[in-house]
Amino acid sequence: MIAAKKVEFGDFQTPLELSSEITAFLRDNGESPSVVVEPTCGLGSFITATIEAFPNTHDFYGFDINLQYVAELGRNLNQRNGRHYHIECKNFFQIDWSHFLSGLSGNLLVIGNPPWVTNSALGLLESKNLPEKTNFQGRNGFAAKTGKANFDISEWMLIKLLEALHPKKACLAMLCKTATARKALRHAWLNNLHVGKCSLHLIDAKKHFNASVEACLLVIHTGVVEKEPKAFVYTDISFRDKLSTFGITGRELVADIDEYLRLRDIDGVPYYKWRSGVKHDAASVMEFTKQGKSYINGINEQCDLESKYFFPLLKSSDLANGRLSPERFVLLTQKKPSDDTLVISTKAPKTWEYLVRHASSLDQRRSIIYEKRPRFSIFGIGEYTFSPWKVAISGLYKNSRFQVIGTFQKKPIVFDDTCCFISCQSEDEARFACELLNSDICQQFLRSLVFFDAKRPVTIDVLNRIDLKRVADRLHRQKEARKFLSDAAGFDDKQPLLVFEAKGKYTDRRIISKNSRHLLDRLTRPRKTVSANLPSAYIIPRKRTKIPA
Numbered sequence: 207m208i209a210a211k212k213v214e215f216g217d218f219q220t221p222l223e224l225s226s227e228i229t230a231f232l233r234d235n236g237e238s239p240s241v242v243v244e245p246t247c248g249l250g251s252f253i254t255a256t257i258e259a260f261p262n263t264h265d266f267y268g269f270d271i272n273l274q275y276v277a278e279l280g281r282n283l284n285q286r287n288g289r290h291y292h293i294e295c296k297n298f299f300q301i302d303w304s305h306f307l308s309g310l311s312g313n314l315l316v317i318g319n320p321p322w323v324t325n326s327a328l329g330l331l332e333s334k335n336l337p338e339k340t341n342f343q344g345r346n347g348f349a350a351k352t353g354k355a356n357f358d359i360s361e362w363m364l365i366k367l368l369e370a371l372h373p374k375k376a377c378l379a380m381l382c383k384t385a386t387a388r389k390a391l392r393h394a395w396l397n398n399l400h401v402g403k404c405s406l407h408l409i410d411a412k413k414h415f416n417a418s419v420e421a422c423l424l425v426i427h428t429g430v431v432e433k434e435p436k437a438f439v440y441t442d443i444s445f446r447d448k449l450s451t452f453g454i455t456g457r458e459l460v461a462d463i464d465e466y467l468r469l470r471d472i473d474g475v476p477y478y479k480w481r482s483g484v485k486h487d488a489a490s491v492m493e494f495t496k497q498g499k500s501y502i503n504g505i506n507e508q509c510d511l512e513s514k515y516f517f518p519l520l521k522s523s524d525l526a527n528g529r530l531s532p533e534r535f536v537l538l539t540q541k542k543p544s545d546d547t548l549v550i551s552t553k554a555p556k557t558w559e560y561l562v563r564h565a566s567s568l569d570q571r572r573s574i575i576y577e578k579r580p581r582f583s584i585f586g587i588g589e590y591t592f593s594p595w596k597v598a599i600s601g602l603y604k605n606s607r608f609q610v611i612g613t614f615q616k617k618p619i620v621f622d623d624t625c626c627f628i629s630c631q632s633e634d635e636a637r638f639a640c641e642l643l644n645s646d647i648c649q650q651f652l653r654s655l656v657f658f659d660a661k662r663p664v665t666i667d668v669l670n671r672i673d674l675k676r677v678a679d680r681l682h683r684q685k686e687a688r689k690f691l692s693d694a695a696g697f698d699d700k701q702p703l704l705v706f707e708a709k710g711k712y713t714d715r716r717i718i719s720k721n722s723r724h725l726l727d728r729l730t731r732p733r734k735t736v737s738a739n740l741p742s743a744y745i746i747p748r749k750r751t752k753i754p755a
């Protein structure tokens with residue numbers, strides 16, 4: 207219970223040693239606040255450290271939801287004279303930050319360590335420690351349902367503070383996960399908030415908070431306008447060792463902005479549609495190992511079932527570690543999302559009986575994507591799942607190597623939903639695409655985009671940015687590109703045709719469907735730093751278009 211409360215309120219107090227190191231660093235780099243605010247002050251580690259570091263600060267404000275902490279901090283501060291301490295028990299989400307912060311004058315330092323807890327963890331705890339509107343990043347319904355709308359409440363808090371602070375000169379210095387720092391900056395940059403001199407200073411979260419997560423001190427100055435939206439990452443709480451510079455291009459963050467700019471012509475058309483593997487949310491009953499002819503499920507039941515609905519399965523760990531001969535099998539109850547699962551009862555009665563026996567696990571799957579779908583439905587399947595050849599990568603590992611995957615025991619190998627893949631029609635095509643993807647140039651491009659400390663570094667969104675035609679151009683493999691990429695995406699619902707001829711012929715918008723127009727617009731939008739940046743190919747829907755001679 208106590209542990210759950212700690213999680214709910216992200217209640218991990220900062221050791222004074224760390225807060226003192228941070229305040230000394232800020233002081234040594236020119237901060238000299240007249241007012242300090244610690245929005246979720248707890249026992250006041252940062253208030254205490256700023257009192258020591260900044261003798262000229264006259265006002266200290268501290269707020270926390272925990273009455274005991276506030277009372278204890280108030281008692282301790284009463285013994286210190288000559289300065290003004292305003293310590294109150296308040297819920298962050300109920301404070302009008304714009305009103306409060308705009309009323310403060312003088313040099314302002316907002317410092318602290320907001321709670322590191324995600325809204326989904328709070329959901330499991332049935333906690334109300336959340337802002338009123340949780341879909342604040344405006345994710346669409348599907349993203350919200352599939353967890354893309356998951357966020358740390360500290361992200362929400364940082365954004366609120368930045369929105370309130372940005373019209374005035376101030377320094378924000380907060381401990382948070384590095385992923386949270388990036389998301390808060392992304393929001394500030396995309397919303398043109400006045401932020402600048404942004405830096406992340408990595409800390410050892412294991413040592414200070416016993417947390418296995420990448421974390422940092424995020425420093426942002428507000429009330430300044432910087433030409434380029436970028437932030438510098440340093441190895442520790444200093445400006446000595448710079449690791450990288452990330453920033454935003456278009457609407458997305460890139461992990462290494464200089465490297466990205468060097469390779470940005472590869473950022474283009476996704477010739478294939480990248481997919482995630484199968485989602486079923488019931489591994490213990492849907493995934494099996496095999497012993498002889500029997501399938502053994504995750505609760506160690508030996509199941510004598512028809513093999514019709516079983517497919518060899520690879521997971522992220524298999525792909526990342528090069529274990530490409532499947533040892534697991536997954537029960538795929540559908541070939542496409544609209545399939546009626548009841549047919550299993552006649553085509554494979556033992557399998558149907560097994561599913562009914564385990565209906566309690568399957569019917570209780572929490573995700574609402576299964577609502578209003580046939581019973582025992584799965585997700586992330588289509589014609590592409592059953593293609594004979596694929597090129598796949600693990601979404602979860604720092605390893606960015608792609609693998610060619612074929613069939614096993616005469617069945618196409620499938621992946622779980624932590625993997626990303628493209629479907630190919632032949633082994634030659636898969637090997638060619640895989641060579642391009644594993645080439646140095648493509649790997650460098652991926653590394654410039656991907657934050658490998660993220661929970662899921664390699665995403666469909668990132669992979670969709672790789673223009674394989676341009677990679678092939680760089681590697682002087684245009685002939686094979688013409689052969690294979692013209693037929694790429696053959697497993698997609700709307701099959702595109704890639705035209706490799708001179709670009710001028712195809713810019714007549716009358717022959718381009720409405721659906722493709724946005725893509726063409728994206729392709730032809732001028733880029734700032736690259737001159738030869740017009741698209742090497744356009745996608746035109748196969749059925750509708752006559753290709754000019």
Ligand SMILES: C[S@@+](CC[C@H](N)C(=O)[O-])C[C@H]1O[C@@H](n2cnc3c(N)ncnc32)[C@H](O)[C@@H]1O
Nearest residue numbers: 215218219220246247248251270271297298319
């Ligand atoms: C990671 S601790 C940091 C405490 C302190 N700032 C420090 O650095 O030691 C997070 C603090 O946020 C407080 N907190 C959690 N939810 C809050 C909310 N909605 N409003 C105000 N404080 C909250 C917790 O009580 C806890 O003291």
